[in-house]
Amino acid sequence: MTTRVAEVSPDSERRWFFLTVATLAQVSVAIIRLGIPALMPFIKEDFRLSRTEVGFLSSVMNGATGVAGIPCGKAVDRFGERRVIAYGCVATGLIIIGMLWAFNLTLLLLILLLTGFASATSTPAGSKAVAGWFPERERGTAMGFRQMGIPLGGAIAALTLPALALSFGWRFALAVAGLLGIVMGVVALRLYEEPAISSVSPEGGRPAGVRDLLARKDIRAVLAYVFILSGSQWSYLTYLELYLTETLRLSITLAGALLALGQISGAAGRVVWGLLSDRFFGGRRKSALLLVGGLAILMTLWTSLFSAETPLWIVASAVAFLGLTLQGWNGLTHALAAELAGTHAAGLAAGLNITLGFLGVTVLPPIFGFIVDQTGSYQMAWIALAGIIGGGLAALHWVREKK
Numbered sequence: 001m002t003t004r005v006a007e008v009s010p011d012s013e014r015r016w017f018f019l020t021v022a023t024l025a026q027v028s029v030a031i032i033r034l035g036i037p038a039l040m041p042f043i044k045e046d047f048r049l050s051r052t053e054v055g056f057l058s059s060v061m062n063g064a065t066g067v068a069g070i071p072c073g074k075a076v077d078r079f080g081e082r083r084v085i086a087y088g089c090v091a092t093g094l095i096i097i098g099m100l101w102a103f104n105l106t107l108l109l110l111i112l113l114l115t116g117f118a119s120a121t122s123t124p125a126g127s128k129a130v131a132g133w134f135p136e137r138e139r140g141t142a143m144g145f146r147q148m149g150i151p152l153g154g155a156i157a158a159l160t161l162p163a164l165a166l167s168f169g170w171r172f173a174l175a176v177a178g179l180l181g182i183v184m185g186v187v188a189l190r191l192y193e194e195p196a197i198s199s200v201s202p203e204g205g206r207p208a209g210v211r212d213l214l215a216r217k218d219i220r221a222v223l224a225y226v227f228i229l230s231g232s233q234w235s236y237l238t239y240l241e242l243y244l245t246e247t248l249r250l251s252i253t254l255a256g257a258l259l260a261l262g263q264i265s266g267a268a269g270r271v272v273w274g275l276l277s278d279r280f281f282g283g284r285r286k287s288a289l290l291l292v293g294g295l296a297i298l299m300t301l302w303t304s305l306f307s308a309e310t311p312l313w314i315v316a317s318a319v320a321f322l323g324l325t326l327q328g329w330n331g332l333t334h335a336l337a338a339e340l341a342g343t344h345a346a347g348l349a350a351g352l353n354i355t356l357g358f359l360g361v362t363v364l365p366p367i368f369g370f371i372v373d374q375t376g377s378y379q380m381a382w383i384a385l386a387g388i389i390g391g392g393l394a395a396l397h398w399v400r401e402k403k
Helices: 014-038 040-047 051-079 081-101 105-119 122-133 136-147 149-168 170-191 210-214 217-246 252-280 285-303 312-326 330-341 343-375 379-398
Strands: none
Touching: 014 040, 014 051, 014 081, 014 105, 014 122, 014 136, 014 149, 014 170, 014 217, 014 252, 040 051, 040 105, 040 149, 040 170, 040 217, 051 081, 051 105, 051 122, 051 217, 051 343, 081 105, 081 122, 081 170, 122 136, 122 330, 122 343, 136 149, 136 252, 136 330, 149 170, 149 252, 210 217, 210 343, 217 252, 217 285, 217 312, 217 330, 217 343, 217 379, 252 285, 252 312, 252 330, 285 312, 285 330, 285 379, 330 343, 343 379
16 A cells, blocks of 8 residues: 655645544544553453552553554554554554453453554654644644543543443443544545655755663653653552542542543643743743643642542642643653654654653552551552652753744
8 A cells, every 4th residue: 555645745734634544543542542541440340350460451551552562663664653643543443342352361461462562553653643744833732632542532531431330331431442543544545645845954964763761861762761751650540549549548430530621731732832932932842841840840749639528629729730731741742752863763762751650650550559458548648749840850850942
């Protein structure tokens, strides 16, 4: 199959249409991936899991995504984003439908592993699309819009999948999400086109490799931030519903609605922080990332103080702000990594972001759950998470933006 290329400049208004197609494809993958934490109370009860084991399930899927990140980034740079976006959606949808037959822990883990591999395609492909279609002056906003697809998919998952699970079972709910992924993959294959010329300025020489990028302090600093914030984000996603139901004594339906609120706030945050970095900070991603991380620390510490007597509006406010910060930073790091890496390494830089991000996702959620199991309380886990986020902020000291 030949690559479909749009013979228009990156400044064409069609770039927003193509970005929307890529974003909707990412939404469908996110509904599947984030449907897992949204359905975690059902899965935990069905398989009688401890909180540490819940974190391990998250680690299996996200660890697989991390392993696949660099190969997917290379595939995007070589074959183009259109095929990778489309085939990745279809593969993720087909795999998750296999949950209909996952009645033992071994099959559950295998399907989560394969889902992690397949879903790794969406982020580097989407990042390459933004790098190709958008000039640098708009890239933070565009990357935020594209990354908005992840928490938006999570919000849809949190609002719909638990309700489906209550009526038909959690396996059926995930199968419905899988069908949506297949449909969106076909739509992307038909409608998305690649730009004729990338808007990432060429630098000459051979394309950068993994070693070339990792040899640079600024790239390593961004990856350290991604490692820590990704792990913190998934600690929040994996345990929020359990925290709300076990500690705050909320119903599963209400806890799911609050998780959806956090996801919606995260979707808004990815656009808002991108706009701020483009307009208010003059294209400086580092300043916006420092602000996001600082606010995330404050919100995490605030959440650690809650109890069953805490008013619902305060809980909802904290969940919304946690979504705005812990879910809202991703577009900035992808834009920054692409700009630091340059020309033909945008996909590879996104792949490295995925690998380090999902390595953090693999490591930190089980630690969060272990702290809860050992202390019998979520308070120390939230406080520890705030300290870890502080380490991510410190890493940005070594980032020197070209501007």
